[in-house]
Amino acid sequence: MPELLRFDAYMDEALYGASGFYVRGGHPGAREGDFVTSVELGSLFARCLAGYLDRTWHELGRPDPFVVVEGGAGRGTLCSDVLAHLGECRDALRYVMVERVAAQCSEAQARIGAGAVEQLVAAVPDLPSGPLVGVVLANELLDNLPFRVLERSHDGWQEVHVQRSESAAVEVLVAAGADAVNMAAALAPEAGVGARIPLQLRAAVWMRRALGLLSRGRVLIFDYGVHRTAELAARPPADWLRTYRSQRRGHDPLREPGTADITCEVAFDQLPPGAALSSQADWLSAAGIDTLTAGVRAMWDRSRAAPTAEALAARILLDEASVLTDPDGFGAFWVAEWRIG
Ligand SMILES: C[S@@+](CC[C@H](N)C(=O)[O-])C[C@H]1O[C@@H](n2cnc3c(N)ncnc32)[C@H](O)[C@@H]1O
Structure with missing residues (x-):
């Protein structure tokens, strides 16, 4: 019996389900991985971040403990490199790696636990509870949180679903619910017939939780994306709905679910307001x-x-x-x- 899943539910299963891409061992990495991230290129990104953490610790009045929560920590590469380059905030630092996939979470904990800082670091599957003083950060997490996809048709907005049977997965358009229609109309009022947009509600919820964790501090997000959802409506969906497998893009997200990463350029207008935005080049230069x-x-x-x-x-x-x-x-x-x- 074929089942009909909304796109975000399909993506959740394809990435994090029992045979999902990340559960089967898909991961970032410069050589043997499926895609490269700034973190996996080497330790320079982490060294800039370590400097930022030291400066932020001073700006916050040198709190002890100073808690750093890393969302989507993967196998612990960033944590390990940041810890190796920390300055004065080192003694006050408690580093919490948050990683949804159990195998990666254990690998991250084992990797850091092998060093001398075991008692200062934890790897957990979900955000801890607050209030905390410190920094919540994430590199390329939000693009990986399951999103919904809406398409503008002649008579309104429709929502992409996936009909899955044992042999195939095919796309099915279903009339979108009132909430989704209202959001789509507000985010991309000029969208023409055939245009598609993502609704990144899980990214927005994750961000709200991250902001709610801190009594004082910073939330720092690195990701690819655009200022406004409307910019995505003007582009072909295959451009912003990205897939990665063995360092290549362009795999059909409905083919062989679980064998490729599925991601989306982050529409920053769907995240909570109040952020200062800069390019990574400018941020690294300032760092x-x-x-x-x-x-x-x-x-x-x-x-x-x-x-x-x-x-x-x-x-x-x-x-x-x-x-x-x-x-x-x-x-x-x-x-x-x-x-x-
Ligand atoms: C694209 S990888 C990025 C890994 C690492 N941050 C890097 O830059 O190399 C995204 C990671 O986020 C994890 N992830 C996805 N959803 C998550 C969630 N809700 N909470 C924590 N981790 C999550 C995935 O399992 C994956 O390890």
Whole structure:
């Protein structure tokens, strides 16, 4: 008997169900992973973040404990690299990795637990309870939270569902409910017939919970996306509904569910208001990426004609900085910061 699932329910199953992409071991990684993230490129992103955490700790009056909650922590790469580069806030820091997928959560805990900081770090499947003083952060989490998809038709908005049988999954359009119609009409009033938009309610709810956790602090989100949902309505859906598998994009999200990641460019107008938005390139520049790489740049410039092993390592770090700030790639990601209290 075929079952009819709303797109977000289908995506939830395809990523996090018993045979879901993440449960079967899909993960980010520069070489053996399915897609690359800033975190997996190397440790430069984490070093910038560690500096940000130190500065924020001072700005908040050096609280103890200073709690850092990382949403979508995966296998613990960012946590491990941040802990290796922390400055003065180190003694006050408690780091909570939040990872929905049990196997990744255990892997993250084991990886960090092998170091000397075991008692300061926890890996849990959901956001902890507050109130806390500190920072909630997430890199490429919101794009991975299941979203709904609406299509503008001649007689109003319809919602994408997926009819699934043992042999196939096919798309079915169903008249959208009143709430979804009202949201779609407000977010993309000019959408033409055939235009599609995502409704990222789970991302909005996650953000509200993250903001509600803190009595004082910052919520810091890194992700690809757009300012306004209406921008997505003007583009082909295959452009913003992205799939990744073995470092390639473009896999049909309905084919072989569980074998590819399914994500969506984040529409920042669907998140709680009040964030300061900057590009990742600008944020990293303000966070000191140029200062961090100045020494290796000088070394590379000195020895590029006859590079030593050390100079080649310097070159790798410079390449990492270029990729992180590339205006056509990671540099164009958005960084959204909410300040609380
Ligand atoms: C695209 S990966 C990013 C991993 C890591 N932040 C990075 O930048 O490499 C998204 C991660 O978020 C996790 N995730 C999805 N929904 C989650 C939720 N509600 N709470 C915590 N983690 C979640 C996924 O299992 C996956 O490990």
